[in-house]
Amino acid sequence: MADIALPFSAVDTAGRREARTAWLLASPAILLMLLFIVLPTIAVIVLGFTDFELGYGSFRFVGLENYAELISDRTFRRSLWNTTVYTAIVTPVSIVLGLGIALLIESEPRGRDFFRTVYFLPVASLLVAMATVWQYLFHPGIGPLNTFLALFGIPGPNWLGASSTVIYGLSIIGIWQSVGFNMVLFLAGLTAIPRELYSAAEVDGVKSSIDRFRLVTWPMLGPTTLFVTTISVINSVKVFETVKTLTEGGPNKASEVLLWTIYQEGFIFLRVGYASAMTVVFLAILVVLMVLQYRFLDRRVHYT
Amino acid sequence: MSVFSLRDIRKSFAGNAILKGVSLEAEAGEFIALVGPSGCGKSTLLRIVAGLDHADSGEIRIGDREMSQLTAADRNIAMVFQSYALYPHLTAGQNIAVPLAMRKLTGMQRLPVIGALLPGQRQICADIQRQVRAMAVSLKIDHLLDRKPGQMSGGQRQRVALARAMVRNPSVFLMDEPLSNLDANLRVHARGEIVDLHRRAGVPTLYVTHDQSEALSMADRVAVMIRGNLLQLAAPQTIYDDPSHIEVARFIGQPRINLLPSKKDAHGVVQFGALRLTSLPEALGETGVTLGVRPEFVRLRTEGQGALAARVERLEFLGSEVIVFAKLAGIGETMLAKVTPGEARGLVAGQAIGLDMDPAHVMLFAEDGRRLPAAPVSAVLRETTRG
Numbered sequence: 001m002a003d004i005a006l007p008f009s010a011v012d013t014a015g016r017r018e019a020r021t022a023w024l025l026a027s028p029a030i031l032l033m034l035l036f037i038v039l040p041t042i043a044v045i046v047l048g049f050t051d052f053e054l055g056y057g058s059f060r061f062v063g064l065e066n067y068a069e070l071i072s073d074r075t076f077r078r079s080l081w082n083t084t085v086y087t088a089i090v091t092p093v094s095i096v097l098g099l100g101i102a103l104l105i106e107s108e109p110r111g112r113d114f115f116r117t118v119y120f121l122p123v124a125s126l127l128v129a130m131a132t133v134w135q136y137l138f139h140p141g142i143g144p145l146n147t148f149l150a151l152f153g154i155p156g157p158n159w160l161g162a163s164s165t166v167i168y169g170l171s172i173i174g175i176w177q178s179v180g181f182n183m184v185l186f187l188a189g190l191t192a193i194p195r196e197l198y199s200a201a202e203v204d205g206v207k208s209s210i211d212r213f214r215l216v217t218w219p220m221l222g223p224t225t226l227f228v229t230t231i232s233v234i235n236s237v238k239v240f241e242t243v244k245t246l247t248e249g250g251p252n253k254a255s256e257v258l259l260w261t262i263y264q265e266g267f268i269f270l271r272v273g274y275a276s277a278m279t280v281v282f283l284a285i286l287v288v289l290m291v292l293q294y295r296f297l298d299r300r301v302h303y304t
Numbered sequence: 305m306s307v308f309s310l311r312d313i314r315k316s317f318a319g320n321a322i323l324k325g326v327s328l329e330a331e332a333g334e335f336i337a338l339v340g341p342s343g344c345g346k347s348t349l350l351r352i353v354a355g356l357d358h359a360d361s362g363e364i365r366i367g368d369r370e371m372s373q374l375t376a377a378d379r380n381i382a383m384v385f386q387s388y389a390l391y392p393h394l395t396a397g398q399n400i401a402v403p404l405a406m407r408k409l410t411g412m413q414r415l416p417v418i419g420a421l422l423p424g425q426r427q428i429c430a431d432i433q434r435q436v437r438a439m440a441v442s443l444k445i446d447h448l449l450d451r452k453p454g455q456m457s458g459g460q461r462q463r464v465a466l467a468r469a470m471v472r473n474p475s476v477f478l479m480d481e482p483l484s485n486l487d488a489n490l491r492v493h494a495r496g497e498i499v500d501l502h503r504r505a506g507v508p509t510l511y512v513t514h515d516q517s518e519a520l521s522m523a524d525r526v527a528v529m530i531r532g533n534l535l536q537l538a539a540p541q542t543i544y545d546d547p548s549h550i551e552v553a554r555f556i557g558q559p560r561i562n563l564l565p566s567k568k569d570a571h572g573v574v575q576f577g578a579l580r581l582t583s584l585p586e587a588l589g590e591t592g593v594t595l596g597v598r599p600e601f602v603r604l605r606t607e608g609q610g611a612l613a614a615r616v617e618r619l620e621f622l623g624s625e626v627i628v629f630a631k632l633a634g635i636g637e638t639m640l641a642k643v644t645p646g647e648a649r650g651l652v653a654g655q656a657i658g659l660d661m662d663p664a665h666v667m668l669f670a671e672d673g674r675r676l677p678a679a680p681v682s683a684v685l686r687e688t689t690r691g
Contacts, residue, residue, distance in 0.1 A: 194387065196387050196389040197389050197391065199351075199356045199376075199383075199385065199389065200383070200391075201402075202355070202375070202376040203354055203355075203382065203383045203403075204377075204402045204406055204468070205377045205403055205406035205407045206377060206406055207375065207377045207406075208411070211414075215402070216391070219391070219392075219393035220393075
């Protein structure tokens with residue numbers, strides 16, 4: 001009996017030793033993730049159920065009170081709506097433009113590096129610094145944009161100063177910033193498409209570039225597009241710098257966005273508990289969006 | 305009548321001449337294999353015929369139409385790619401339908417939803433479906449029509465690629481190493497299938513491969529391309545028995561041909577060991593020549609006998625035959641002899657032997673690689689004395 005059991009237990013010991021080594025090797029990463037991702041998230045969720053305010057020594061648990069307040073909070077609802085509008089504009093426009101520019105750059109080898117760099121510059125530049133430039137561009141009196149519109153007799157709006165247009169003004173800046181990033185991702189996706197597929201399409205009788213796009217480019221870009229969409233949505237929902245530097249949520253709360261509202265509650269009014277509840281909602285929105293995307297789209301863009 | 309011809313096709317990339325004036329004619333229903341080492345320009349030539357690349361100069365005719373100005377889509381050629389190039393997001397059936405849909409349906413009719421509402425679309429689609437199914441049945445892939453390429457094996461994908469190419473009755477059929485991604489057993493099986501399909505369809509076929517056994521076993525005629533030149537276009541047997549150029553002799557044949565450097569004297573006589581050959585009536589004059597003899601025409605003799613003294617280096621046992629590698633005494637070249645296992649019995653590495661070449665099967669090549677006539681001197685003498 002013992003003779004038979006021996007080899008098994010030896011294998012068992014070896015397996016256990018291997019598992020122990022594996023855990024040991026993974027432990028630094030696990031520790032860091034616990035410290036910097038899991039713990040803060042749990043802290044935020046816990047704080048969301050308290051009335052903690054920065055500066056006060058103690059706090060008490062208030063259950064769902066913060067969330068109840070959120071539902072009736074007009075500023076929060078306003079900021080949710082504004083963020084939705086901003087995302088709904090910036091994400092599709094920056095994806096379409098990014099793809100279009102990537103296709104143009106890909107189709108013409110001359111000046112490829114130049115244009116790639118030019119369109120990527122906004123990504124690399126500091127948005128806070130560039131915001132000043134945009135403030136000038138959008139200036140109702142001396143701004144080049146309105147001067148240009150005036151050439152055609154169109155009275156330009158007070159882009160960042162009027163509550164009816166401020167979210168569109170910010171959207172334009174958002175698009176300007178993310179087009180280059182999306183373009184680079186699409187360029188990478190385009191180079192990964194096997195050339196033989198285009199040859200096959202040509203032999204199969206595809207003549208127009210639209211047909212070529214529909215038969216090869218667009219389906220083969222599926223995984224890239226899914227990734228770009230995900231990143232774009234996250235980045236749009238996270239809009240903050242332009243709001244902070246240019247509009248401060250105004251005028252008349254017309255540019256209140258989620259992060260700005262959270263920032264105000266947490267760091268200006270110091271209501272950390274309430275801001276945490278907002279953050280939980282913010283995270284929940286992002287998680288739901290990502291799950292939906294991958295649930296419905298992932299199977300349709302990966303073909304193997 | 306030639307149904308398909310190329311005349312003096314030239315192409316260079318960035319100053320490098322890839323094709324140096326290639327001409328070729330195919331008869332109706334002919335299967336031509338383009339074979340050559342990698343980088344010889346055969347794939348470039350195929351892409352030029354397909355219209356995917358454009359030649360710097362030259363003429364491509366299909367039937368009586370000059371094609372070189374037409375795009376690939378307008379040439380009515382079909383092509384099977386090395387990677388098969390199936391559209392991964394479409395099922396096998398949809399893949400096969402693409403060439404039909406592109407030609408028969410307008411852009412509007414191909415749009416989803418809207419297309420289905422246009423007049424005539426349903427009729428054409430049903431037609432396409434029928435053709436796709438018929439094609440799939442004849443290639444025995446009808447059970448795969450709803451699968452995507454990612455869910456198929458290499459052999460199945462290759463059949464789908466064939467079906468997609470054949471479904472619309474092209475006027476020329478191009479294949480770019482279609483079997484190179486299959487495993488060895490499947491490859492031999494697929495050879496037979498492609499030849500069979502070709503016979504049934506009767507479409508002239510240009511088949512690019514680097515595998516000489518594929519070329520020799522499948523094609524009606526083999527075109528050997530070396531460094532951008534088409535050196536010989538002939539039946540497989542002729543290519544093997546009667547190569548017109550030393551490069552053809554060198555490339556074709558497994559195991560390789562024996563090539564031995566030698567000299568021709570002022571009378572056009574080549575002496576090699578005890579072997580005397582004459583290259584008459586080709587030009588006289590002293591030049592270097594190369595002797596070529598296939599391993600099956602080299603015979604083993606015991607030491608001290610035969611025309612050439614040699615020492616066995618190693619033996620390769622191939623089942624029905626044995627390849628003997630023997631180093632020639634004197635010039636140090638390694639000769640290959642293909643013998644039966646019986647003849648090779650008892651041979652060991654290091655053993656001294658004698659070799660004989662069958663004089664009737666020794667070829668002569670000039671310094672520039674051209675084939676020279678060659679005959680055993682005794683035979684020529686007999687004929688001249690008789691004449």
